[in-house]
Amino acid sequence: MNIAVVGLSHKTAPVEVREKLSIPEAQLETVMPHLCSYPHIEEVAILSTCNRLEVYIVTTETDAGIRELCQFLTEKAGIPLAKLRPHLFILLYHDAVMHLMRVAGGLDSLVLGEGQILAQVKTTHKLGQQHKGIGRLLNKLFKQAITAGKRVRTETSIGTGAVSISSAAVELAQQKVETLYGTSLTPYKIAIIGAGKMSRLLVKHLLAKGAVDISILNRSTKRAEELAKGFPKAELKLHSLSDMMTLVAQSDIVFTSTGATEPLLTRSNLEGVLQTSHSLMLIDISVPRNVAADVDELETVHSFNVDDLKAVVAQNQESRRKMAMEAQELLEEDVAAFDIWWRSLETVSTISSLRSKVE
Numbered sequence: 001m002n003i004a005v006v007g008l009s010h011k012t013a014p015v016e017v018r019e020k021l022s023i024p025e026a027q028l029e030t031v032m033p034h035l036c037s038y039p040h041i042e043e044v045a046i047l048s049t050c051n052r053l054e055v056y057i058v059t060t061e062t063d064a065g066i067r068e069l070c071q072f073l074t075e076k077a078g079i080p081l082a083k084l085r086p087h088l089f090i091l092l093y094h095d096a097v098m099h100l101m102r103v104a105g106g107l108d109s110l111v112l113g114e115g116q117i118l119a120q121v122k123t124t125h126k127l128g129q130q131h132k133g134i135g136r137l138l139n140k141l142f143k144q145a146i147t148a149g150k151r152v153r154t155e156t157s158i159g160t161g162a163v164s165i166s167s168a169a170v171e172l173a174q175q176k177v178e179t180l181y182g183t184s185l186t187p188y189k190i191a192i193i194g195a196g197k198m199s200r201l202l203v204k205h206l207l208a209k210g211a212v213d214i215s216i217l218n219r220s221t222k223r224a225e226e227l228a229k230g231f232p233k234a235e236l237k238l239h240s241l242s243d244m245m246t247l248v249a250q251s252d253i254v255f256t257s258t259g260a261t262e263p264l265l266t267r268s269n270l271e272g273v274l275q276t277s278h279s280l281m282l283i284d285i286s287v288p289r290n291v292a293a294d295v296d297e298l299e300t301v302h303s304f305n306v307d308d309l310k311a312v313v314a315q316n317q318e319s320r321r322k323m324a325m326e327a328q329e330l331l332e333e334d335v336a337a338f339d340i341w342w343r344s345l346e347t348v349s350t351i352s353s354l355r356s357k358v359e
Contacts (some may be wrong), residue, residue, distance in 0.1 A: 001059070001060060001137065002043070002058070002059055002062045002065075002093055002094050002224070003056065003057070003058055003059075003092070003093050003097065003137065003138075004057055004059060004062060004065060004066055004069075004090065004091065004092050004093075005054050005055065005056045005057075005090075005091050005096040005100070006054075006055055006057075006066060006070060006088055006090050007052060007053050007054030007055060007070045007088065007089060008021065008053060008088055008089065009050065009051055009053075009054070009089075009108070010052065010110045010187070010306070010307070010310075011049040011108075012087050012088070012089055013087035014307055015287060015306055015307050016289075016293070017079075017084075017087050017291060018050075018051070018052075018053065018287055019076075019288035020077040020078065020079065020288075021053045021073060021075075021076055021077050021084065021289050021290055022048055022053065022261075022287055022288050023046055023048040023053060023076070024259060024261070025123075025127065027270070028046060028127050028131050028133075029131055030045065030114050031046065032044055032046065032131040032132070032133035033131065033132065033133075034072070034126070035055070035057070035072060035131070035133070036133060036307070037066040037067070038065070038072075038084040038338075039057055039064070039068070039070075039099065040059050040060050040061045040064040040065040040068055041057050041058075041065050041068055041069065042057075042058045042060060043057065043058035043133060043135040043137060043138045044056065044057050044128070044130040044133040044134075044136055044137065044138075044349040045124055045125065045133055045134050045142065046124065046127075046128070046133070047103070047120065047124045047139050049117070049120050049164065049165065049287075050285065050286065050306055051082075051109070051110050051144065051359060052103075053163075053285070054099075054103070054262055055069055055072075055073070056071055056096065056138060056141070057166055058135065058137045058138060061193035062092060066090060067131065068323045070084075070088070072338060073088070074141055079261075082306070086225055088100065089116060092282055094335070094339070095338070096316060097141060097157070097335050097338055098143060098331065098335050099279070100121075100145045101144075101145050101148045101149075101331040101334055101335055102147030102328075102331060103117060103121065103145070104117065104118055104121045104145040104146060104148055104152075105118075105148055105149050105152035105158075105327050105330075105331055106118070106149070106150075106151075106152065106153075106158065106159065107152075107158075107324050107327055107328065107331070110165070110202035110306075110310065110313055110326060111163050111164055111165060111168065111313050112158070112313075112317050112320045112321075112359075113158035113160075113320055113323065113324070114141075114159075114163070114164050114165070115153065115159050115164075116164060117149075117196070118146070118149040118150070118153070121142065121145060121146060121149060122146055124142070125139075125142035125146065127246045128142070131175045134232045135287065137327050137342075138192065139256075140233050140338065140341060141338060142219050144338045144341075147334060147335070148330065148331050148334035149163075150332055151330050151334070152331070155330060156323050156326045156327045156330070158320055158323040158324060158326075158327050162186070163313060164201055165198065165201075165275050165285050165306065165309065165310075166198050166199075166201035166202045166204075166205060166257075166285065167201065167205045167340055168309040168312045169202065169283050169285050169309060170185075170202060170205040170209055170253060171205075171312050172283060172304060172308065172309060173185065173253055173255075173283055174283065174311050175312070176281060176302070177253075177281075184207065184209065184210050185208040185210055185211040185253075186211065186212060188211070188252040188253050189213045189215075189250060189252050190213060190214050190215070190251060190252065190254075190255070190321060191214075191215045191216075191217060191247050191248060191251040191253070191254045191255070192208060192214065192215070192216050192217070192255045192256075192257065192327050193217045193218075193227075193241075193244065193254065193255070193256045193257065193258055193264060193290065193344055194216035194218060194256065194257035194258040194289075194290075195216055195218075195220070195223040195224040195227045196223075196257060196258075196259075198216075198257040198285060199216065199227060199255075199257045200230060202232075202255050202257065202285075203227065203231055203234070203236065204231075205233065207234055212235075213237075214234065214236050214237070215236070215237040215238075215239055215251070216228065216237070216238050216239065217239045217241055217243065217244055217247060218237055218238075218239070218240075218329050219240075219241045219258075221238060221293055224238045225238060226240075236312060244264065245269060245272070245273045246273070248265065248270070248273065248280070249273040249274055249275070249278070250347075251280070252279070252281065253280075253281045253283070254280065254282050254283070255282070255283050255284075255285065256279070256284045256290035256291055257285050257286055257290075258284070258286055258290055259286075260286070260290055261288060262288075262358075263290060263292035264290045264291070265282065265291045265292065266294060266295065266297060267292065267294040267297055267298060269329055270295055270301065270326045271298065272300070274300065274301070276300065277300070278300060279300045279301075279302070280300060280301050281301075281302045281303075281304075282295060282301060282302070282304065283302065283304045283305075284303070284304065284305045284306070285305075285306050285309075286306075287306060289305055291303055291305070298357075
């Protein structure tokens with residue numbers, strides 16, 4: 001038996017490749033049994049976020065198991081393996097274990113030390129169990145990684161003051177309006193499409209930066225109302241998604257953060273509503289992207305996606321690198337703890353085998 005991880009991330013692939021391998025939660029119910037049906041894959045767990053897709057497997061034969069997993073990823077992306085392979089990383093046993101520990105600790109994130117990834121690792125573990133992908137080995141590995149992630153946040157300061165994808169997106173918007181117009185965010189009409197966790201953080205950081213005219217659009221008005229309840233002093237305007245194009249045409253800055261698998265905003269639907277004199281900034285923090293690449297062809301539209309946040313994030317990173325080194329030492333302890341447990345299984349197996357021979 002061996003543990004392996006095959007995946008891609010913001011470090012290895014641009015958003016236009018990552019979005020082809022995004023696996024929404026709703027698909028896990030069919031994807032996980034499908035992967036476990038391959039001859040050499042015994043267990044599977046899938047971590048899919050806006051910045052990464054990682055598939056952890058327990059395989060009976062390492063090379064064959066990885067081949068089967070790469071075949072699945074190629075079919076999912078609709079990209080020949082020769083073109084997809086340069087974007088993939090493949091890590092085995094110790095390296096795979098350490099990688100998951102680093103991911104859970106926020107050390108592999110675009111935003112060093114960000115806290116949201118630990119919750120995503122927990123969700124991966126929970127859904128892996130729910131859909132019968134995770135067995136004894138990955139269960140132990142993910143539990144150890146979650147413990148490691150918690151230790152990093154309680155025993156080091158790496159999470160203190162860390163920016164998030166949402167705060168970086170707001171910072172980018174502020175930088176752009178300051179550069180282009182020499183103003184703050186206060187005078188601008190801002191719309192947020194989506195009402196999930198990322199959108200909630202967008203509202204929080206926009207308010208902190210002085211934004212006052214904020215509209216929320218969401219398919220479910222109930223979810224938008226729940227988001228608004230978290231900001232009772234802010235006069236958030238709530239809209240149905242059916243009002244999207246009208247509201248976009250009236251806005252100066254639009255953030256998109258939904259789970260849609262196809263672009264919501266395209267050149268064609270924007271062309272139909274935007275006035276030629278109206279300048280519009282689009283900041284898309286979704287993967288798959290909610291904003292089509294062809295909107296950049298419109299002269300008055302300035303479009304940005306998650307990959308454009310790297311420069312903003314870099315300003316926050318340098319001071320955190322020393323903390324990351326401290327966190328790495330903690331992770332080594334958790335990797336060692338998992339390794340001891342793994343070796344104990346081999347010992348138990350050997351003893352059982354000897355006993356059966358004696359009998």
